[in-house]
Amino acid sequence: MVKQIVFAITLLVTIGIFSYTVKRIVSFFKFTRPAFPIKDFGKRISIMLTVAFGQTKIFRKPVLGFFHALVFWGFCVILFGSLEMVIDGLTGSERVLRFLGPVYNIIIASGDLFALLVAISIIIFLSRRLFFHIKRFEGTEMKRRSHTDANISLSFILLLMVSLLAMNAGYIGYQTITEEPIYGIYPIGTLLFNLLPDLSAGGFRLLYEGSWWTHILGIFLFANYLPYSKHFHVFMSVPNVFLSRLEPLGKLPNMDSITREVKLMLDPATAFAAQPSDAPVERFGVKDAEDASWKNYFDSLACTECGRCTSVCPANITGKKLSPRKVMMDLRARMKEKGPLMVKNGRDFSDNRSLLRDYISEEEIWACTTCNACAKECPVNINQPTLIVDIRRYLVMEEASAPGELKAVFSNIENNGAPWQYSAEERLSWARDLEMNFK
Amino acid sequence: METRKIEVPVMADLFAKGEKPEYLFWVGCAGAFDDRYKKVVRAFAKILTHLNISYAVLGKEETCTGDPARRAGNEMLYQMQALQLIEVFRMYEVTKIITICPHCFNIFKNEYPDLGGKYEVISYLQFLNRNMEEGKLKIDTDSLKNISVTYHDPCYLGRANDIYEEPRSILKKLTGNLVEMKRNRSFTLCCGAGGGQMFKEAEKGDKEIFIERTEEALNTDAKVIATACPFCMTMLTDGLKYKNKETEIKNLDIAELIAQSLEL
Numbered sequence: 001m002v003k004q005i006v007f008a009i010t011l012l013v014t015i016g017i018f019s020y021t022v023k024r025i026v027s028f029f030k031f032t033r034p035a036f037p038i039k040d041f042g043k044r045i046s047i048m049l050t051v052a053f054g055q056t057k058i059f060r061k062p063v064l065g066f067f068h069a070l071v072f073w074g075f076c077v078i079l080f081g082s083l084e085m086v087i088d089g090l091t092g093s094e095r096v097l098r099f100l101g102p103v104y105n106i107i108i109a110s111g112d113l114f115a116l117l118v119a120i121s122i123i124i125f126l127s128r129r130l131f132f133h134i135k136r137f138e139g140t141e142m143k144r145r146s147h148t149d150a151n152i153s154l155s156f157i158l159l160l161m162v163s164l165l166a167m168n169a170g171y172i173g174y175q176t177i178t179e180e181p182i183y184g185i186y187p188i189g190t191l192l193f194n195l196l197p198d199l200s201a202g203g204f205r206l207l208y209e210g211s212w213w214t215h216i217l218g219i220f221l222f223a224n225y226l227p228y229s230k231h232f233h234v235f236m237s238v239p240n241v242f243l244s245r246l247e248p249l250g251k252l253p254n255m256d257s258i259t260r261e262v263k264l265m266l267d268p269a270t271a272f273a274a275q276p277s278d279a280p281v282e283r284f285g286v287k288d289a290e291d292a293s294w295k296n297y298f299d300s301l302a303c304t305e306c307g308r309c310t311s312v313c314p315a316n317i318t319g320k321k322l323s324p325r326k327v328m329m330d331l332r333a334r335m336k337e338k339g340p341l342m343v344k345n346g347r348d349f350s351d352n353r354s355l356l357r358d359y360i361s362e363e364e365i366w367a368c369t370t371c372n373a374c375a376k377e378c379p380v381n382i383n384q385p386t387l388i389v390d391i392r393r394y395l396v397m398e399e400a401s402a403p404g405e406l407k408a409v410f411s412n413i414e415n416n417g418a419p420w421q422y423s424a425e426e427r428l429s430w431a432r433d434l435e436m437n438f439k
Numbered sequence: 440m441e442t443r444k445i446e447v448p449v450m451a452d453l454f455a456k457g458e459k460p461e462y463l464f465w466v467g468c469a470g471a472f473d474d475r476y477k478k479v480v481r482a483f484a485k486i487l488t489h490l491n492i493s494y495a496v497l498g499k500e501e502t503c504t505g506d507p508a509r510r511a512g513n514e515m516l517y518q519m520q521a522l523q524l525i526e527v528f529r530m531y532e533v534t535k536i537i538t539i540c541p542h543c544f545n546i547f548k549n550e551y552p553d554l555g556g557k558y559e560v561i562s563y564l565q566f567l568n569r570n571m572e573e574g575k576l577k578i579d580t581d582s583l584k585n586i587s588v589t590y591h592d593p594c595y596l597g598r599a600n601d602i603y604e605e606p607r608s609i610l611k612k613l614t615g616n617l618v619e620m621k622r623n624r625s626f627t628l629c630c631g632a633g634g635g636q637m638f639k640e641a642e643k644g645d646k647e648i649f650i651e652r653t654e655e656a657l658n659t660d661a662k663v664i665a666t667a668c669p670f671c672m673t674m675l676t677d678g679l680k681y682k683n684k685e686t687e688i689k690n691l692d693i694a695e696l697i698a699q700s701l702e703l
Contacts, residue, residue, distance in 0.1 A: 060626075250599025251549035255514045259554065262518040285512065314629040314652075319645030367642040370510050370634030371594040376625055389634075392512025405639035406511045413516060417502030418468040419638055428498045430470065430477035431447035436485045436703045438441045 007089035014220040021227045028339035035293035052241040057379040067121035074114030098183040108184030116188045119161040136307040141326035153231035156222045163215040169193045170208030177201040233304035237380040240302035244381040249372040285393030288354040289335040299382040300332035309374035315367040322367040324374035324384040330359035448495040461493040463533045467540035469669030476669040482698035506542045511635035525556035535559045541595035541668045568605040578700045587616040589661035592627035593668035618659045632670035653678025664690045
């Protein structure tokens with residue numbers, strides 16, 4: 001009974017802190033702008049099944065992709081056991097879901113096996129970070145904090161897996177010695193039990209109980225660490241994939257506010273008929289965190305700083321300052337800074353800082369070729385180029401700021417309908433004296 | 440074999456005669472003004488004539504789609520160009536557009552519909568591949584058979600619109616020796632000219648993107664770098680010049696390779 005009460009209290013505290021964090025993040029979403037409507041549920045479910053659960057984009061790097069897929073699938077299977085532990089903890093039962101019979105055996109056996117596979121994968125990931133110089137994990141945006149965060153997250157998962165295996169071995173040992181029935185199948189747990197020195201029944205019970213508490217408290221702690229970590233993607237990636245932009249990568253979203261203005265310009269007659277809008281004049285493009293759409297912000301929370309985007313960015317590869325990963329991390333960091341201030345003082349509050357310039361420089365923004373390599377590569381379907389273009393939209397339309405050559409392009413298009421300074425009269429010069437062979 | 444002068448049909452002239460072509464052939468600014476790319480447009484016009492296609496160009500009435508402005512953040516200018524062009528298309532009752540420039544293709548196909556301009560937009564590669572598969576476009580020479588060719592995927596056909604196989608299917612009919620660069624299809628490396636970069640100096644870095652890509656193409660030992668975009672052509676041709684390889688290795692557009700094989 002004491003165990004149940006202690007468990008219920010820790011669970012309540014966990015849920016309490018977690019809800020507080022989530023409420024805070026949700027309150028930041030209120031400041032963001034609309035993106036696209038969420039429809040086409042069939043398509044969304046299919047993308048979620050392939051990209052998230054099938055890990056298709058992770059496999060674009062096949063070897064490491066494989067180990068990540070093991071971790072992800074392992075997570076899904078092991079989640080079942082964690083739910084059972086919560087029920088057991090609250091009700092004082094043991095292995096309560098065993099009534100599922102063969103299904104239970106299969107899930108528990110997979111969880112046991114996956115715990116080992118995940119542990120091996122995590123050891124590989126940790127060694128890569130600790131002992132090898134991987135270019136993808138470097139970059140100006142990768143501060144010491146980012147590396148520490150990654151190592152803490154990975155160590156947490158390793159601890160969870162080791163405790164799970166120890167728990168299973170302890171369970172097998174205790175049940176075997178006390179000649180009690182074993183529910184579920186534990187290939188790795190059994191193996192470990194055979195490798196362990198002979199312990200008394202009490203010893204195995206201690207191993208089991210100790211690991212049980214380590215595992216479940218580890219999960220509770222990890223759950224509350226995640227929202228403050230880049231590893232928040234554990235929660236955010238599947239929903240982010242579900243909420244993917246469904247359009248072709250080449251398509252930029254239309255600015256309807258501009259369409260209204262241009263239509264007025266092209267046809268002044270409608271100017272009189274147009275109703276004055278009640279909506280406050282909105283800033284064109286993105287200057288600060290609250291100008292970004294909810295989807296941009298969601299993307300930034302789903303980013304786990306893996307750097308696959310930056311590793312394929314042509315600008316970054318050739319030594320320019322632009323890093324798509326940094327753009328996402330900057331948005332997240334800026335919202336973390338400005339969000340609480342806006343909660344307190346309203347959306348219009350200014351702290352005399354902004355995403356553009358205080359976080360992202362113009363030099364970074366102008367280096368993008370809009371090639372979409374970053375968006376194609378992102379395992380969780382983050383779209384970086386639309387945000388970059390939105391920042392350009394702010395620069396050009398609110399500040400009339402752009403590299404000189406691009407300003408010349410704008411004026412050429414305006415004056416003679418081409419990015420170069422040629423007259424439309426010359427448009428057919430290619431067709432002059434065109435000869436061909438007929439057979 | 441007989442050599443004759445051909446006239447490129449212009450939309451306004453056809454309309455004056457009460458005729459309406461099936462396709463609008465969108466030439467694009469590079470096709471109209473870039474001396475190197477004019478050759479690509481000429482090659483494609485010859486193929487259209489060879490296939491007896493009912494088409495016309497807008498000629499003097501063509502104007503920038505607004506793509507470079509849009510990607511450089513000038514949404515206002517883009518929409519002015521687009522809404523005016525949509526009006527021209529409406530006037531000529533345009534329903535099908537063939538483009539050679541991938542940037543024009545992308546903007547017509549994906550972005551004009553948001554402003555009310557909805558057309559069947561066809562990339563010349565889709566068009567050429569379809570005609571080859573249907574047997575209408577037959578290559579019976581093997582002038583390119585033993586020449587090794589590598590294909591550079593333009594971002595705006597490939598990643599942006601998932602057109603990867605058509606160019607390869609065409610090239611495989613032209614040459615028995617199609618070799619891939621390390622980064623190909625959806626992994627392709629941009630030539631460095633997209634997003635308005637074509638018209639400006641690159642930001643400070645330690646290498647030009649087009650050199651990185653040219654080096655990758657040179658590593659395949661191909662004798663021809665096939666491109667399918669005016670910007671990619673400018674960048675990779677510059678890359679070949681920079682590497683002093685422009686005499687040994689040719690950068691040709693897929694339309695030029697076909698016209699060459701057909702001896703047009």
